[in-house]
Amino acid sequence: MKAANYIDPGQIEMRGDATRPVPAAGEVLVAVEACGICGSDLHMYRNDSYRDRLARKTPEGYEVPGHEFAGRIAELGEGVTGWEVGERVVGVTGLGGGMADYVTVPVNPYQLVRVPEGVSFVEAATTEPMADGLQMVRKAAIQRQENVVVFGVGIIGLGVIQAIRAQGIEAGRIVAIDVQQARLEKALEIGATDVVNARDGDVFAAVAAICGTEEGYRGISANVPVIFDCAGYIAHMSGPPPLETALRLVSLTGGRIICFGGFEGAMTIDMGPIIQKEPVIMGSNGYAPEELVQALDLMRTGKVDRRTLISHRFPLAEISDAFEMQCQPQAVKVVLDIRDQVAA
Known part of the structure; x- marks a missing residue:
């Protein structure tokens, strides 16, 4: 699968040969559509801050950032009930992995929530x-x-x-x-x-x-x-x-x-x-589970417009350019289109 690989400060690339993860018991596999570049990702990109908390290693040793993303459930791990393959979801991971075609997410209200109708993947990627x-x-x-x-x-x-x-x-x-x-x-x-x-x-x-x-x-x-x-x-x-x-x-x-x-x-x-x-x-570190749901509902009802905050979008293949843009004064929020274009 395609995945980002953070190497060192100022160095990040896309790899096309990463191993697709397998969901463990109590997890789902999410096919990622959109993933945001967070301020904490920029701290890492500038000087390695929080690297051990922000990048998930693949079997090849690639370090994949990305902890705020949206996509569709592609596979259910053992024992997972109440969720279906194909559902549109927001995922939040404590150790990155979202800047890739696929990422595993534990099933709990802090890390997995359904995306309501009318909210696009690119908006939903800003839920966290x-x-x-x-x-x-x-x-x-x-x-x-x-x-x-x-x-x-x-x-x-x-x-x-x-x-x-x-x-x-x-x-x-x-x-x-x-x-x-x-x-x-x-x-x-x-x-x-x-x-x-x-x-x-x-x-x-x-x-x-x-x-x-x-x-x-x-x-x-x-x-x-x-x-x-x-x-x-x-x-x-x-x-x-x-x-x-x-x-x-x-x-x-x-x-x-x-x-x-x-x-x-x-x-x-x-x-x-x-x-x-x-x-x-x-x-303040994170949110209550109901605030994930509330954030999506505010988007659904139009009480907040998150699209206006997304200043730039890049395909995963241009991840180095995406990180450089997020560092620029004209950028507000940069979102990666993991599958080249973000579907509704």
Whole structure:
């Protein structure tokens, strides 16, 4: 079968001689139609971060990334009931494998879910990151008219904005922060009220001008009770990590910072505001099973448009070009058409 092979940072290729996997008991084999390139895949591609968690080895030794994908069930493993060959499904794997003609997926509500009619495979391939956004918004418990900041508006941060809007949450200002103008423009298109390009100057001053400031014995803050850090720490980027800026921005009382973005190694950060402001800092890793279903239902009903976030599509044979494009400033979400074109 055809499969991606991650070799080293900056090196990925397609192989045409990989062994087709066989589903174990409790698994199904999925014939993949579309697979997204995730931000975590880019961390690996840049500097080998998370390699042991993101690439599944074939018997030939090929390392196959891809953990967010959609396709059809091609085979049932022993003991699998309630599923049929040919069903359209979203698969999520903890150890890659989705950038290939076929991948095995355990049958459980965290990793396998049916795709409803009216949702294409290319949309469905973005289900997992949409569910991630739904969980982050659930954890944040945004109250009426609370201002929100989203650091990093790739597919995850944009999904956070879509989740807020689709659920009718009456937030105050929703400020998107990024260094790529194309992503900021997309954030405005899907529901952000304001954008800040971090390359343009002091982020604190820009956000404070939008949301106002607070001052008291705890210090000075912007009026931002809720912050989503979907950027994490990218080692080659200059300036303080987004989490440090988030701690400066977050409200003097009752602040919540939800952290999702990956970290490319250790970093130095000023932690003083944690003591001064007593914010709650929550990690978010994944989603509840019902949020996978909810994400697909939001697509089915048209409450979110995931197609607008897919900026580029490549066949698997051009996987090196696809990864290079995902690294470019004009790219929002790159999806691989595993079988050359994505069927409905």
